[in-house]
Amino acid sequence: MHRLSLDLGERSYPILFGRGLLRVKDVLEPYLGREGVLVVTNETVAPLYLNDVLKMLGGRKVDQLVLPDGEQYKTLDTLNLIFNTLLEKGHNRGTVLLALGGGVIGDMTGFAAACYQRGVDFIQIPTTLLAQVDSSVGGKTAVNHRLGKNMIGAFHQPKAVLIDINTLKTLPDREFKSGLAEVIKYSLIIDREFFAWLEENMQDLLARKDQALLYAVEVSCRLKAQVVSADEREGGIRAILNLGHTFGHAIETHQGYGSWLHGEAIAVGMVMAAQMSGLMGLLTSSDVGRIENLLRAAGLPVVRPENISAQQFLDLMAVDKKAQRGIIRLVLLESIGTAIVSADYDRSKLAAILELR
Amino acid sequence: MHRLSLDLGERSYPILFGRGLLRVKDVLEPYLGREGVLVVTNETVAPLYLNDVLKMLGGRKVDQLVLPDGEQYKTLDTLNLIFNTLLEKGHNRGTVLLALGGGVIGDMTGFAAACYQRGVDFIQIPTTLLAQVDSSVGGKTAVNHRLGKNMIGAFHQPKAVLIDINTLKTLPDREFKSGLAEVIKYSLIIDREFFAWLEENMQDLLARKDQALLYAVEVSCRLKAQVVSADEREGGIRAILNLGHTFGHAIETHQGYGSWLHGEAIAVGMVMAAQMSGLMGLLTSSDVGRIENLLRAAGLPVVRPENISAQQFLDLMAVDKKAQRGIIRLVLLESIGTAIVSADYDRSKLAAILELR
Numbered sequence: 001m002h003r004l005s006l007d008l009g010e011r012s013y014p015i016l017f018g019r020g021l022l023r024v025k026d027v028l029e030p031y032l033g034r035e036g037v038l039v040v041t042n043e044t045v046a047p048l049y050l051n052d053v054l055k056m057l058g059g060r061k062v063d064q065l066v067l068p069d070g071e072q073y074k075t076l077d078t079l080n081l082i083f084n085t086l087l088e089k090g091h092n093r094g095t096v097l098l099a100l101g102g103g104v105i106g107d108m109t110g111f112a113a114a115c116y117q118r119g120v121d122f123i124q125i126p127t128t129l130l131a132q133v134d135s136s137v138g139g140k141t142a143v144n145h146r147l148g149k150n151m152i153g154a155f156h157q158p159k160a161v162l163i164d165i166n167t168l169k170t171l172p173d174r175e176f177k178s179g180l181a182e183v184i185k186y187s188l189i190i191d192r193e194f195f196a197w198l199e200e201n202m203q204d205l206l207a208r209k210d211q212a213l214l215y216a217v218e219v220s221c222r223l224k225a226q227v228v229s230a231d232e233r234e235g236g237i238r239a240i241l242n243l244g245h246t247f248g249h250a251i252e253t254h255q256g257y258g259s260w261l262h263g264e265a266i267a268v269g270m271v272m273a274a275q276m277s278g279l280m281g282l283l284t285s286s287d288v289g290r291i292e293n294l295l296r297a298a299g300l301p302v303v304r305p306e307n308i309s310a311q312q313f314l315d316l317m318a319v320d321k322k323a324q325r326g327i328i329r330l331v332l333l334e335s336i337g338t339a340i341v342s343a344d345y346d347r348s349k350l351a352a353i354l355e356l357r
Numbered sequence: 358m359h360r361l362s363l364d365l366g367e368r369s370y371p372i373l374f375g376r377g378l379l380r381v382k383d384v385l386e387p388y389l390g391r392e393g394v395l396v397v398t399n400e401t402v403a404p405l406y407l408n409d410v411l412k413m414l415g416g417r418k419v420d421q422l423v424l425p426d427g428e429q430y431k432t433l434d435t436l437n438l439i440f441n442t443l444l445e446k447g448h449n450r451g452t453v454l455l456a457l458g459g460g461v462i463g464d465m466t467g468f469a470a471a472c473y474q475r476g477v478d479f480i481q482i483p484t485t486l487l488a489q490v491d492s493s494v495g496g497k498t499a500v501n502h503r504l505g506k507n508m509i510g511a512f513h514q515p516k517a518v519l520i521d522i523n524t525l526k527t528l529p530d531r532e533f534k535s536g537l538a539e540v541i542k543y544s545l546i547i548d549r550e551f552f553a554w555l556e557e558n559m560q561d562l563l564a565r566k567d568q569a570l571l572y573a574v575e576v577s578c579r580l581k582a583q584v585v586s587a588d589e590r591e592g593g594i595r596a597i598l599n600l601g602h603t604f605g606h607a608i609e610t611h612q613g614y615g616s617w618l619h620g621e622a623i624a625v626g627m628v629m630a631a632q633m634s635g636l637m638g639l640l641t642s643s644d645v646g647r648i649e650n651l652l653r654a655a656g657l658p659v660v661r662p663e664n665i666s667a668q669q670f671l672d673l674m675a676v677d678k679k680a681q682r683g684i685i686r687l688v689l690l691e692s693i694g695t696a697i698v699s700a701d702y703d704r705s706k707l708a709a710i711l712e713l714r
Contacts, residue, residue, distance in 0.1 A: 079433075083502055083509055087505055088504065090676065117678045118499065151440065152440055319449075
């Protein structure tokens with residue numbers, strides 16, 4: 001088992017990595033407290049891993065809630081199902097919520113933990129690549145609103161994150177590739193060598209070889225932990241983690257949650273951000289090409305859907321949480337491995353990018 | 358204008374008191390930021406004070422949302438109306454929410470501010486006595502769940518609290534008296550001299566004389582600020598603010614939100630806590646009598662509703678947020694002016710208190 005620490009003072013917590021960790025009894029014991037546990041999962045993940053987790057928690061008062069699977073259920077209404085279960089089963093402030101699943105389960109369970117009785121502890125057991133390298137680490141929790149993604153939420157750090165890369169073996173191909181988009185993102189914003197490693201090792205990753213998976217997941221978590229510990233509440237540097245997300249969220253919202261996977265939308269968003277960076281003279285066209293090539297090699301889309309007009313893009317991007325006084329702030333690349341956040345760009349160049357199909 | 362500071366490090370904020378403050382332009386200017394404002398109020402308060410507040414904010418982008426009035430609307434569904442307005446009107450992270458109304462408006466608006474885009478600023482303008490002396494100060498925000506009061510919420514401190522005691526002049530008598538219950542509570546848990554002052558000045562308070570109102574509101578806020586700054590997240594001492602609330606919440610939940618006012622329920626709850634303290638030999642029977650007399654002089658009920666059985670009380674009290682491993686913790690009085698929190702009491706004595714009608 002590897003162990004990495006996310007350093008946030010009194011809110012610091014460990015990220016535990018390994019193969020087969022879900023079958024290790026007592027690994028979560030230090031983080032469980034003395035009261036009840038509610039495991040929240042979904043109907044896809046439950047048949048695969050719920051029994052392992054229940055065994056791991058053996059002997060405690062454990063309740064479970066199995067939610068429907070899908071981004072379209074990441075709503076206040078589904079959140080209320082978690083509150084219903086907590087109250088019906090008599091859970092109190094000492095309770096620990098355990099999120100077993102992908103980003104949707106983690107974000108909702110974390111937000112429920114942030115709000116239940118004004119805050120209880122929770123633990124993340126991410127079972128998708130996207131959740132392992134991104135959403136389970138850093139304490140952002142939320143549900144969607146029909147007018148915008150992740151618009152209702154909280155910063156609430158977990159007590160621990162437990163990553164068993166064996167769970168990636170059962171992941172559908174399209175979801176696995178969606179997760180690779182975030183892995184590639186870390187390399188783009190902060191680690192040029194990791195980008196080169198990804199270029200070299202994409203075939204091993206796609207074949208889900210253990211060593212490649214462990215390395216990519218651990219490096220991604222380490223890079224994310226670095227950024228988050230420097231800026232927990234996204235006052236500054238943390239915004240670079242949103243490379244491609246302003247474009248990507250617009251695509252997700254426009255197409256309807258669930259039709260494009262998150263990683264697919266941000267893959268296109270990263271291409272758009274790279275093209276914009278190129279148009280502004282920040283990034284060489286050969287680097288723009290390398291970025292497109294790596295995303296394509298990962299099996300990700302690199303061309304935006306045709307049915308969004310430039311104006312629709314702008315409208316959807318203006319509700320982005322990073323926007324200030326109606327001005328859309330973009331995460332751009334100065335080079336592969338170096339990102340900046342800027343509101344100081346030529347509007348006509350952005351318009352040109354949004355017209356490209 | 359008087360000014361008191363709630364000292365919480367970087368989350369410190371001022372509580373501003375006075376007569377006619379709603380008509381003072383620019384008093385809120387330092388707390389508004391540079392983006393939009395959403396004023397959230399209800400249909401009772403809007404005709405009385407919304408215009409004053411809009412004038413006070415003159416010149417800015419201000420939206421307004423008028424909600425139905427009543428504890429029964431303090432729900433996730435109503436909360437979503439606030440999110441709808443914020444998103445439809447394009448409010449971003451720099452927006453400030455302004456709660457104009459009683460505790461329900463303040464608790465919901467504060468919780469909406471805690472969650473919208475993972476947290477925006479808010480300002481409290483409490484217009485009821487209960488909200489001025491209690492709910493607007495201290496950063497507790499929440500909505501109710503059908504299985505328990507304030508079960509879903511957050512700790513989120515306002516940027517400022519603006520108290521205009523003129524708003525108390527329009528308050529219905531029953532609501533005014535409900536607020537007095539919390540004023541009396543502060544004297545009971547922490548300030549014996551204030552209790553004596555209340556015994557002396559109850560008639561002036563009930564007549565809503567300016568000097569008496571200003572004094573009672575300011576002392577109450579000062580006492581609450583003391584407790585909150587010592588223990589922001591209710592890890593310890595802050596729990597004494599719940600004197601009477603474990604009993605009182607059980608009454609409110611059992612009777613249905615809105616049929617008993619909060620202060621009425623906790624007035625009875627404080628009598629029950631005083632009786633329990635008496636039965637345990639902590640409080641003299643003459644002090645129990647003084648407490649009952651002062652509450653009665655304030656026009657508050659001192660006898661619990663007949664239709665709750667002892668078992669129903671216990672069940673409802675067990676979901677209290679202060680309960681630990683199913684054990685109900687009680688706030689008790691060692692004397693008038695000194696409270697303790699205890700799980701170490703004789704269950705049969707509690708049963709006897711719950712049987713009393």
